[in-house]
Amino acid sequence: MQLEASSYQPILSRYDRPTTFFYCDPPYVGIKAYQHNFDDEQFEQLAIALRRLKGRFLLSINDCDQARRWFAAWPCREISFVYTSTRRVRPFRELIFSNYTLPSQPAALTPDLPEKGHEEPASIAAHTYVA
Numbered sequence: 001m002q003l004e005a006s007s008y009q010p011i012l013s014r015y016d017r018p019t020t021f022f023y024c025d026p027p028y029v030g031i032k033a034y035q036h037n038f039d040d041e042q043f044e045q046l047a048i049a050l051r052r053l054k055g056r057f058l059l060s061i062n063d064c065d066q067a068r069r070w071f072a073a074w075p076c077r078e079i080s081f082v083y084t085s086t087r088r089v090r091p092f093r094e095l096i097f098s099n100y101t102l103p104s105q106p107a108a109l110t111p112d113l114p115e116k117g118h119e120e121p122a123s124i125a126a127h128t129y130v131a
Contacts, residue, residue, distance in 0.1 A: 007036075012049055020055030028062040043070045050074075056100045063093040071097040 004011055027034045047070045050057055061067045074097040082091050
């Protein structure tokens with residue numbers, strides 16, 4: 001396994017093979033909170049690049065009409081989770097797109113909490129989500 005955080009174009013072209021899995025986490029649509037934000041054309045270019053892949057991908061993005069339109073070529077799963085890494089805990093929704101069949105029941109991604117009467121952990125995962 002190799003993990004890299006970089007612009008998607010060189011990563012996709014360098015590593016694309018039928019046995020490669022790509023997790024794509026582009027900037028949220030319409031939110032200018034990142035060092036590198038995407039405009040509409042960049043999202044459209046990402047969708048074109050994903051259509052050409054030999055490998056598999058999973059893409060997560062905020063739930064909005066534009067994302068649903070750009071990535072409509074693939075099945076979509078809506079997920080809900082809670083951000084707990086900010087001062088104010090708030091629910092949030094994302095869309096998951098993939099070019100392969102996702103399991104019908106995703107595994108729980110929440111940590112096991114101690115039984116009642118035992119010491120609670122100081123904190124749990126930065127965010128957890130359920131389908």
